[in-house]
Amino acid sequence: MSGQDTSEVGHGHGHGHGHGHSRSRTVAGLLSRVGHAIRPHSHDTADKTDQALEASSKGMRVLAVSFAALMATALVQSVIVAVSGSIALLGDTLHNFADALTALPLAIAFSLGRRAATRRFTYGYGRAEDLAGIVIVLLIAASAALAGYEAVVRLMHPQDVEALGWVAAAGVIGFLGNEAVARYRIKVGREIGSAALVADGLHARTDGFTSLAVLLGAGGAALGFPIADPIVGLAITAAICFVLRDAAREIYHRLMDAVDPRLVEQAESILSGVPGVKGVGSVRLRWIGHALRAEVDIQVSDRLSLVEAHAVAVAAEHRLIHDLPRLTAATVHADPDGSDGIDHHAVLATHR
Known part of the structure; x- marks a missing residue:
């Protein structure tokens, strides 16, 4: 810090x-x-240091809760993917797993940020958040690439989607889980001044809306258009790419001291x-x-x-x-x- x-x-x-x-x-x-x-500002420095430590503690709590919530959401969805074979739902599930995993580098960064400055790291370890941001961008990129690949394969080799009701339910579960996490991350991120946490919350909110897109794939399949499922999978991949662009821009600004x-x-x-x-x-x-x-x-x-x-x-x-x-x-x-x-x-x- x-x-x-x-x-x-x-x-x-x-x-x-x-x-x-x-x-x-x-x-x-x-x-x-x-x-x-x-006696220069001893009260100010102590207050600011206490606030910084409390901010890191709040950040750690929100990361733990959001990690648990998103992992639970993704695990439920993965079971339904195995049963239904829905590519749209697979893309959403992969993205939710990636979003849950973004909590790990951020947690490491918050933990490092609490360490005192040294003669080598004279400004402390707060910039570890920026390194965590790079890892987050790479995770988002990996989820986009995998989701897109699976959607293209399904377009080339169409197959029916089973358990459409469960697929629709999984889409709703994905939306609710992501929206709850988004609100929590954004609220705490703004309280403690963490742009990385706010950006991650906005990322989760976008994921929630991509989960709703799974309903479109299930609806199209129910109406006799099984190709709707991989098409929605590609749409979800495009949405992930937009999130990737915004996240990369945010991290770029931090790395450039903007x-x-x-x-x-x-x-x-x-x-x-x-x-x-x-x-x-x-x-x-x-x-x-x-x-x-x-x-x-x-x-x-x-x-x-x-x-x-x-x-x-x-x-x-x-x-x-x-x-x-x-x-x-x-x-x-x-x-x-x-x-x-x-x-x-x-x-x-x-x-x-």
Whole structure:
């Protein structure tokens, strides 16, 4: 997880905070800030760390429950597949098995994410969720390939579907099981800020509707069109491919450190409202598991001392951690904002 003590990731370089207050008020405020700087946000860090651990615990619970529910659904469907020979139902069953198995890499990722950062993994192990996402994408792709293959084989070698009533019932069971899991995953995923869990919930919801498509295959077979079953199987394969596309895009965004631009705008707004911040420079956010980290640049008055500027940087970090959802740590770099025209980063120009 990325809930390390914010004092370890630092507050950047302090360079000042200036207002037109009287000297006595400035000194009083400075003493207050210095006292806070000496003990930087211990309450915030502890709260955020506790929230992160609780988030992982909730994630583990939802994965265990959803795994059991989907495995039970898929096992019931597999029995009916063996009796009926329905290719549409086979495709849905394979997808439900794959969806149940996605809980395993996510569970491993949540477990790893609770480990403390080390000198090698200095940001912790939260990115294990992204690796789990890759495994999930591969499982979805495998289920699509197998379902499509079976549907094509059945089109080339048609055969009657037996126990149509049971096939229809299995489709309904698949829908109910997936919808229950989808609601649970999405609810908890949004509570703990896990995009992977929310995406997996949306995946389960899509699976529920593909289960209903099995009813179409059973209905077509009942009306004397046995070819309807493999055709619906191909349709289910296409639906799985759409889910695969969305899941792959989600994981790609996480691997590339993409965030919702509205989060950047919110961070900029928060920083602009901090007393002593005269301007906001670059704002960089990244997800590490289901927690956010930030690296930001602010401008402060060039007339302030190092201690005063550091106090402004501390206040900016403090406000960010409080007001930006899922942010567990921030590095704040303060630059002097003077009118002397001096480029304080000139020595770095050739390195940027």
